[in-house]
Amino acid sequence: MQVIRSVNEMQATSIGLRAEGKLIGFVPTMGYLHDGHLSLVEVAKAKADVSVVSIFVNPTQFGVGEDLERYPRDLERDLKLCEDCSVDIVFVPSTEEMYPAGHSTQVEETAVATDLCGVSRPTHFRGVITICVKLFNLCRPDFVVFGQKDAQQAVVIRRMAEDLNFPVEIVVAPTVRDEDGLAMSTRNACLDPRQREDALLLSRSLFAGKSLVDDKGIRNVDRIKSEVTGILTAGRCVRLNYVEVVNRENMETEAEIEPGRSMIVVAAWIDEVRLIDNVML
Ligand code: AMP
Numbered sequence: 001m002q003v004i005r006s007v008n009e010m011q012a013t014s015i016g017l018r019a020e021g022k023l024i025g026f027v028p029t030m031g032y033l034h035d036g037h038l039s040l041v042e043v044a045k046a047k048a049d050v051s052v053v054s055i056f057v058n059p060t061q062f063g064v065g066e067d068l069e070r071y072p073r074d075l076e077r078d079l080k081l082c083e084d085c086s087v088d089i090v091f092v093p094s095t096e097e098m099y100p101a102g103h104s105t106q107v108e109e110t111a112v113a114t115d116l117c118g119v120s121r122p123t124h125f126r127g128v129i130t131i132c133v134k135l136f137n138l139c140r141p142d143f144v145v146f147g148q149k150d151a152q153q154a155v156v157i158r159r160m161a162e163d164l165n166f167p168v169e170i171v172v173a174p175t176v177r178d179e180d181g182l183a184m185s186t187r188n189a190c191l192d193p194r195q196r197e198d199a200l201l202l203s204r205s206l207f208a209g210k211s212l213v214d215d216k217g218i219r220n221v222d223r224i225k226s227e228v229t230g231i232l233t234a235g236r237c238v239r240l241n242y243v244e245v246v247n248r249e250n251m252e253t254e255a256e257i258e259p260g261r262s263m264i265v266v267a268a269w270i271d272e273v274r275l276i277d278n279v280m281l
Helices: 007-019 035-047 075-084 124-139 148-163 186-190 193-214 221-232
Strands: 002-004 024-029 050-055 089-091 143-147 169-173 238-247 262-270 273-280
Touching: 002 007, 007 024, 007 089, 007 124, 024 035, 024 124, 035 050, 035 143, 035 169, 050 075, 050 124, 075 089, 089 124, 124 148, 143 148, 148 169, 148 262, 148 273, 186 273, 193 221, 193 238, 193 262, 193 273, 221 238, 221 262
Parallel strands: 002 089, 024 050, 024 143, 050 089, 143 169
Antiparallel strands: 238 262, 262 273
C-alpha cells in the first residue's frame, strides 16, 4: 500500500495510472474509519484496477462552533485498516497541503445544497464541494464511491460533477448499520451510553415511518412526518433539526409519497452531537 502525503505526488501518480489505462476507484473520507467506510472501499475495489482512499478532516466543511477540534482521529489505526483491506493508495494530505496560504477559491452549488442540512449548516456543502473538486483533480478517479447515509451530500456532488463536466461516475453505496439499527458514523464515537440510546431513535423512527408506508400503504407525507417526529423527540437528549420526505433524485420535498422515489430524511442533535440518517421508501 502506497501512502501519499503531497498533492503533487498524488496528481502525478494518478495521471500516470490513467496513462497506463488503469481504472481508478476513489473513496473520500475524513478518517476514523468504520465498517461503513470499508464497505465503500469494497465497492471501489470490486470495480477498479486501483483503489484510492483519502483521509482528510476538511476544516472548510465545519461551521464556526462546530466540532472540528473534537472530531475523532486515529491515522495509525486507519492506515492499518486500509492495509488490511488491500487498498492500493491512501492519500493523507495535511491542511497546509490542501489549503496553502492564499487559497481563496470555493465552489458552491446553489439549489440542492441550500435546503435540509444546508439550512443549519450554511457553509457546509461549499466546503464539501470545494474539497471534492480538489480531490477529484488530484486523484483523477473514473468513479467515486459515496455513502447513502449522507444522501444530500451524494446528490449535491452528483450535481456538481454534472454541472462542472467532471468525467467521473458517482456511485452511491447502501448505509451500513450497527446490529441495533444505528447508522455507523464517526461521530457515534462521541456518544456516551445514554446518548447512544437516544441516537437509536433516528433509525427506529425512520423504520417506523417506512413501515407505515410499506406495510400499511399510507402515502400522506404529514402522517409519516408526525410518526417519525413523535418517536424521535421522545428522547431526552434529542433536539430535532428536521424530518422531511424528499425525492431521492433531487432532495426536493414530496407532496405525496411515491414508493421507489421517496425517502425520509432526518437530522437531530443528541446533546452536542449532530447525526443524520435516512431510509428509502
Ligand atoms: P465521512 O468520513 O463521514 O466524511 O464519510 C466518508 C464517506 O463514508 C461518505 O461518502 C459517507 O457517506 C460514507 N459513510 C459514512 N457512514 C456510512 C455508513 N454508515 N454506511 C455507508 N457509508 C457511510
